[in-house]
Amino acid sequence: MCETYRSAQLHQADGPLDLARPHFVGIGGVGTSALAHLLADRGCQVSGSDLNATPATEALARRGVRVAEGHDAAHVDGATLVVVGSAIRPDNPELAAALQQGVPVAHRAQLLGHLMGGRRSVAVAGTHGKSSTAGMLCTALQVLGQDPSWAIGADLDTPGSGARTGSGGIMVAEVDESDRSLTMIRPDVALVTSIDYDHPENYTDLDEVVEAFTGFAAGIPVGGTLVVNTDDDHGLAEKVRAARPDLHVVTYGHNPDADWRITSTRGLGNTGTATVATPTGQTVAVVISIPGGHQARNAVGALATLANLGIDVFEAASALASFGGLRRRFEQRGALAGVTVVESFAHHPTAIAADIATARSITRGRVVVCVEPSGRLRAEVLAAEFTQALAEADQVVTMALHDIAVPGPADGAEQAARRLAEVARPGDLVLVMGVGAAHRVPGLLLGELQARTPTA
Numbered sequence: 001m002c003e004t005y006r007s008a009q010l011h012q013a014d015g016p017l018d019l020a021r022p023h024f025v026g027i028g029g030v031g032t033s034a035l036a037h038l039l040a041d042r043g044c045q046v047s048g049s050d051l052n053a054t055p056a057t058e059a060l061a062r063r064g065v066r067v068a069e070g071h072d073a074a075h076v077d078g079a080t081l082v083v084v085g086s087a088i089r090p091d092n093p094e095l096a097a098a099l100q101q102g103v104p105v106a107h108r109a110q111l112l113g114h115l116m117g118g119r120r121s122v123a124v125a126g127t128h129g130k131s132s133t134a135g136m137l138c139t140a141l142q143v144l145g146q147d148p149s150w151a152i153g154a155d156l157d158t159p160g161s162g163a164r165t166g167s168g169g170i171m172v173a174e175v176d177e178s179d180r181s182l183t184m185i186r187p188d189v190a191l192v193t194s195i196d197y198d199h200p201e202n203y204t205d206l207d208e209v210v211e212a213f214t215g216f217a218a219g220i221p222v223g224g225t226l227v228v229n230t231d232d233d234h235g236l237a238e239k240v241r242a243a244r245p246d247l248h249v250v251t252y253g254h255n256p257d258a259d260w261r262i263t264s265t266r267g268l269g270n271t272g273t274a275t276v277a278t279p280t281g282q283t284v285a286v287v288i289s290i291p292g293g294h295q296a297r298n299a300v301g302a303l304a305t306l307a308n309l310g311i312d313v314f315e316a317a318s319a320l321a322s323f324g325g326l327r328r329r330f331e332q333r334g335a336l337a338g339v340t341v342v343e344s345f346a347h348h349p350t351a352i353a354a355d356i357a358t359a360r361s362i363t364r365g366r367v368v369v370c371v372e373p374s375g376r377l378r379a380e381v382l383a384a385e386f387t388q389a390l391a392e393a394d395q396v397v398t399m400a401l402h403d404i405a406v407p408g409p410a411d412g413a414e415q416a417a418r419r420l421a422e423v424a425r426p427g428d429l430v431l432v433m434g435v436g437a438a439h440r441v442p443g444l445l446l447g448e449l450q451a452r453t454p455t456a
Helices: 003-010 030-041 055-062 093-101 108-116 130-143 206-218 236-243 293-308 313-320 349-362 376-381 383-390 413-423 437-452
Strands: 022-025 047-050 066-069 081-084 105-107 120-125 149-151 170-174 189-192 225-229 248-253 260-268 271-277 283-288 331-336 339-344 367-371 395-398 429-433
Touching: 022 030, 022 093, 030 055, 030 108, 030 149, 047 055, 055 066, 081 093, 081 108, 093 105, 105 108, 108 170, 120 130, 120 206, 130 149, 130 170, 130 293, 130 313, 189 206, 189 293, 206 236, 225 236, 225 293, 236 248, 248 293, 260 293, 271 293, 283 293, 283 313, 293 313, 293 349, 331 437, 339 349, 339 437, 349 367, 349 383, 349 429, 367 413, 367 437, 376 383, 395 413, 413 429, 413 437, 429 437
Parallel strands: 022 047, 022 081, 047 066, 081 105, 120 170, 120 189, 149 170, 189 225, 225 248, 248 260, 339 429, 367 395, 367 429
Antiparallel strands: 260 271, 271 283, 331 339
16 A cells, blocks of 8 residues: 555544644635635634645635745644645655644544535546546536535635635535545545546555446445446446446446437637537537537536536536636647747646647647656656557657656746747747646746747
8 A cells, every 4th residue: 555545544633623723735626725725614714734825825814814835833823733745755744743742633534525515525536637627517507596615626716716615505626636535525426536546655556446446336324325437447437337326327428328328529729619418308509608529518417416406407517618628737828920839738648648639639830748747656657658658649758757856848838838838839839737836837938938928
């Protein structure tokens, strides 16, 4: 069992969680910051720390959350609960101080499960597509007047919008398979968008990944619902149906046996349409306001989930059209000198290939890719898949491996931006992908293009 998984299992506070004065170690993470926002909504005296200030920590600070830059044992003083993610190492001074002082320590998944209690909970999981699909559900439910709560792993628009406390009875949450912590969640409705081999630091093969999702499904209470993309579930729906006849298992996809069968997909510019045959024999067209065939399939998963929440299928389809995408999920950052700049969070070969295909579908020019690999082991284990995915781009600029001192042709964000400005031509679409320093490249690139544009 890997160290990260042990960490996720060990950090579960016993008994009720005392949320009077919670402290988050690594409060700037997308999932962790969302939980901090929800607790601040409840009036809790929230504090946290992170290595660097970010838009996420600044958004929390603006609403009165005490955010410290850097980790120090003193930050734990007075805390009634310390919340950590699996990335927090055992030698972190704040975690060590909490354990020494007897302050309860909870994994963020345990806190998420606690916050989902008392509402009809919808948990969205999947190796790919979970953030976008969760965002679709949140947007549609809000349009439909359900006033939902949510905690997802990306912002819908402004920093901090990945979390919301509504007055309605539904809460949508994105759950993480990377460290198996999704098995801590007990949702009323679970949606699995895809299963793929990833996180080789925690999983030895695809079978172990499937096992984790099976454990997630096993946690659904009696009478609950599991919605599964049967095109990409590696037998999950069949296994759950056999093991849990008490659950309502719903499938969607292109598979002819799917309950919600996608009969066609069509892309036109920055929109896409999926035509679906429903379990009742109706035909529904789902139009989404973002490009990408994979996103159309995600929308069908959201549609099936909304229908199983009791919402009219045609009203649900109409509401889904309001979803405008998420920040850092194929987000168009601007255009200068005839060059369009798009930012993506993609860091797995499957996601990279999907985004390159999407870029190709909306531009007549070249697709120039800047990629920041994430994790040495992932880069090594999936090397052939990365090579195959990137081969579909017209030109590739590779940054240094994220968080690891392995140089690339363009080590940092500044160097990558300069290199992209040199190679980009009018009509090109530049697609910047990665989870770390890559986030700075689009803005820097637009600045470089501006500086190189002759003034009248």
